[in-house]
Amino acid sequence: MDTTLPLPRSGYTLPVFACAGAVAALRCLLDSGDRSATIILDLLNPPQPADIPIAQLAPLPDGSVLAITHSDPGDNLDLTRHTPIWSLVAWGQSDQPEPIQIEGGEGVGRQVNQANAPAIYRYARALIIHNLTPLIPPGKTLRVTIILPEGRALGDRTSNAAFGVVEGLSLLGTAGLSEPLSAPGQLDQARDVLRDKAARYRHLVFCLGENGLDLAVQLGIEGDRRVKTANWLGPMLVEAGQLGVAGVLLLGYHGKLVKLAGGIFHTHHHVADGRQEILAACCAAVGVELPLVQSILTAKTVEAGLEILRQQEAALAQLVYQYMVDRIDERAAAYVYAHAAQSLIVGTMVFDRQRQIVAQSHLAKDLFNQVLVD
Template sequence: MDSAFPKPRSGYTLPVFACAGAVAALRCLVHEGDRPATVTLDLLNPPQSAEIPINQLAPLPDGSVLAITHSDPGDNLDLTRHTPLWSVVAWGGDDQPEPIQLEGGEGIGRQVDRENAPAIYRYARDLITHNLTPLLPEGKTLRVTIILPEGRALGDRTSNAAFGVVDGLSLLGTSGISAPLSAPGQLDQSRAILQAKAAQYPHLVFCLGENGLDLAIKLGIEGDRRVKTANWLGPMLVEAGQLGVAGVLLLGYHGKLVKLAGGIFHTHHHVADGRQEILAACCTAVGAELPVIQSVLGAKTVEAGLEILRQQDEPLAQRVYQHMVDRIDERAAAYVYAHTAQPLTVGTMVFDRQRQIVAQSHLAKDLFDQVLVD
């Protein structure tokens, strides 16, 4: 690996820091003199331990205990870096339905499609329950509240609203490890994976992240043909062209892949945006009326723009999205040829926040057949 890009450092996901704080607070709640500077957790996934520093710890006047940790996502371009997580632990009531009740406080987002339930997902709940249960005295119940003081402001800078989460961040993830997918050194590792797969298969599927990888399996795509690209779509497409790959199926969330229709081949929000502008340009290309174009341009998210189109004219929405995915194919193939002088067939399938396919290009239909499980 090029010495300019040393192996990127992994970090931990937000649920890990929330759990570490809860463990430290519970230990102090049980024994006031126990105020650990670090705690060791079982991450469950992967099956390994992690030692997490506790920045502050204090009993509160109401009898609860507050522990504060700070997020460390490793060598990632992550807006939650160093953000504080507060874990407040208190004894529960006798009528509490579960021994450990997990609640979302300020800065934890609300899931609008689940009756405003806190955006604390399964891995976070399992991790906290698993690590706190052995420390819970017999006959006692516990109430754990996770607070992200900066969560509401940070949430406004993400695409959470497109996935139905408002007023904060999610305790999201299926693993305790935050893999450095946006760090420059990760690109070299991703290229090595691509090289190995290109030697086996002429047709591959590029997925930006876990949503695409999971959906690919559900669609019947052969698992080993999947390549996780993170935000490095441009370099990975060029690498595929240089390796002589016959075709690449792009499978991703439309709010990310729409950038490629505008010639943006690094999809991290720190690098470039312009998604509503690109969607509005696609509306123009298929002859949408000016008021519709203006409404799409003014939408807060691409998902909101799509909803505007559907409300105005469902056939128009389909034409816009068909133009978008076909345009992505064209721009991607031209991008690869410009950098390699090699042809690469690219097809595009995009899904919405419910993981439903909303459009596929004409080339995607043929490529999809090539990557299905035999």
């Protein structure tokens, strides 16, 4: 009997469903008899087509058309699974600044650091413009409004607020495919990538997701040296040790990597959290006074706890950060040795929600120089 597990199924990111709904709505706006059940999109990244089902489509009394799709992120632990995405399309004003005006409605988050602009990012906008522009008649403009009816409630369950996005979800991502990085089968694919890179580089950079991957390049790190681990940091570090990698630089958001300081090496929130508890323990370890430790422990989020610490005293916050990243190095090296009986040098760099480096361990400074030169 074949016991091989099937490869995890990929899905699509939220921008893809928003765009598909906008295309279906525009077609109906052009021809009320066009009620396409499926829309074929060009994903741009990767440059391939995607068939996206349209759940509902209806012209509205004000002359606009509403299309509804449902998110399908594939075999991944994703809280947006099956959430409805509404795409409302209407003719625009002749004097609007762009041929396609893209707006965020209910459930699309606001970027508080960007004058409350809707959290509809570059890829989502490029995807919509690319797929809708060829359909617009000469002399016409469009207004596209994306609505996420469940977005406000779902946004409260994410770390969006830590990155300055409030009151909803983001149409985030740099690509159309949603790879199931939390699904067990995906770990094997990540290991294959790691094996290939370990054969060519002595020092590597591990990033959990897109924010770290992007920042690594901005810091001057060669793109091919990066390894996307998603939440599988423990198994990926062990694999690196077994492959004889000399050193790994961990580059990640401080509110996520803090888990490693407490010995949690699978970082998905479905597995374990404890971030406030770990942060409070780090504070206690460097002598923060008990009332402040208690305030951090009872904070609603780790980001709120960190803000309490920053407001108290900048030097104290930096002391806690330094302890945290050095502690991550120690726990990571011990984890690899315990599971692989191999030594691996691990250094940690953490960034905040503005993608600014806020702390780096002593080992990270040396490793950063190594990944730039060897």
